Amino acid sequence: MKNFLHHFREKEKVSGTEEIYESQCPFCSVQCTMKLVEERIVTRKRVSVNGTPNVTSEGRLCVKGMHAHQHHFNPKRIQTPMQRKGDAFVSITWDEAFALMKDRFESIQETDGKDAIGVYGGGSLTNEEAYLLGKFARVTLGTRFIDYNGRFCMSAAASGANDAFGMDRGFTNKLSEIPYSKCIILAGTNIAECQPTLMPYLEEAKQNGSFLIAIDPRETATTDLSDLHIKIKPGMDASFVNALLKVIINEKLVDSEFIINRTKGYEELCHHLDDSDLEQLSDVVDVPVETITEVARTFATSPTGMLLTARGVEQLAYGYDTVRNYLNLLLVTGKIGRIGCGYGAVTGQGNGQGGREHGQKADQLPGYRSIENLEDRRYVANVWGIDEGELPGKGVSAYEMMEKMDRGDLKSLFVMGSNPVVSNPNINFVEKALKSLEFLVVVDMFESETGQLADLILPSSSYLEDEGTMTNFEGRVALRKAARVRPEGVRHDWEILCQLSSVLGKGAYFQYSNPQDIFNELRLASKGGIADYSGITYDRLQAERVYWPCTEDDPDGEKRLFSESFPTKDGRASIGIVRNHVPSESVSAQYPLYLTTGRVLEHYLTGVQTRNSPGLRSRVVEPFVQIHPETAKRFGLQPHEMACLTSERGEIQLRCHVTDRIREDTLFVPFHWGGKQCINRLTSQELDPRCKMPSFKVCSVDIQPSYEKSESHVT
CATH class of the missing domain: 2.20.25.90 (ADC-like domains)
Structure with a gap:
């Protein structure tokens, strides 16, 4: 046989x-x-x-x-442009789709100005398409309103690293250095479910004697690997780090030589912490003084140490401050720029790193240049062949674009590679804002929840068909080859942008035959910027993944950052002062529990791809609420029964998963589902004042058996 x-x-x-x-x-x-x-x-x-x-x-x-x-x-893939006719979509040709967009975009801008159209991108686009989307917004449409879903993923870590180090690259070291780190702090990151193929690096570190400290309100497959799990109260990491710094400074465990030679701001930090009381901080964060002291001493005295953060500490209305304080911990102990010493913001999206480097953020131009810097504007304008004065200024963040739609300032939105009706906070409001638009275009493979509200859906190619570069968590640029030919009725994202620019009269600026042509322009546009790709070529990427920054003079790329200096004006890292934060939404009699959100192993982001993959959908078929047994008992809930969750913004119903692997005062819900069970119907729209990150990771809620649900909490 x-x-x-x-x-x-x-x-x-x-x-x-x-x-x-x-x-x-x-x-x-x-x-x-x-x-x-x-x-x-x-x-x-x-x-x-x-x-x-x-x-x-x-x-x-x-x-x-x-x-x-x-x-x-999946046969549900959209194969032709789909135009809304009443309550249904009908198939139209690409020529008809481009004619419709030309008519509607030109009409809207003629009546309400160039800034009446917004562009909304995604962190899964290739570098070439992210670059082209930013150019499309600013050159073709001439609008200042462009942002992307990475605002909800990496903005706190990116802004924190830029201000502390002068540069934001996901990981400052090579991944292969993790096993050489003798103490690793995992703050708000569940690598085992979000980036599981990285777990062997942590397992090898453990085998080499590393001490792993996990900070998370829940027990996860990641915390199971740790030597010490801090089950912190949601949203209290900034204050927790202040407690750690208090111990390290009081016990003189700092790296004085590193502080003197390579940082600034240490004296101000010491003065700031003078009046801090360790007992009070312990009570606020709900971590014993003995545990705080153990963490501080262990990390400070370890010969090498690393810090990995993710959305658990970043998706807060003070996520920037939280990241800055964790980076303070690295700087006062001198654990940066050496083998086994460094920082990693564990990027969530496939091209979350590259997606934020080349111009689809509201304040950025390619190469991590600033749209408000005159020299940067002149350089990029010259590459694009336009006058600097033609470049629009800084726009607003992703959620703030929704507010502008609701106020009538934005009349139209062009969405590519994102599903904002699921990924934004306060979804009831977001749906209302999107429905108020005069013209909504969505580019996607499937009819997503956002697509269901669109006037026009354009079918895009899949990862097996779309060639381009991606920049991974490690800061390496990789070339993804097209393995299959796209269906005849489908277009690549870059093709859509080029043809749409052509019908809108800007085709001369979008003369590309393939993604390599776009990348070569990106290389030039990024040259001299923080994220310099000028030394990277498709020929090189055929054989290897290349670290940035990579220039023609230094073609190897920088594998470990900050070994000798920081890319700041004086070469020094900045230690910042961070006040103690508490969530703005405190628990109360009406909303007595904290809600936090996150991922499960089987699904990705808003689930548009994974919920259309039967092998993944069948493993976790619906969202759920994770609740402690004592909490379930207190609220009259049984395992597997439906419960009604309410916040100031709305209500949803979810099935209970009862487990003792979560704090009694906290509920956890994954965010991969839309519709009536979208957890972001409850999350807070409060934004970080520095980076505009919403507070996904903590808000106050109530939970009751579904048959006892009350309408009184719904607004």
């Missing part, structure tokens, strides 16, 4: 019934590589997936990567 199957398989190969594709996972920031084998046996098709070697994940794949191809093959 075995010989027969072998003979049959060989016969299939000869007859051309087996095709092999090399590709790269479209999901998280690790960017694992893979080989897909598509076999056709009579009338049945079977796809098998295996990881392939690469320097980042070393050939590993997680369950999402193993099933990523399923959404590509």
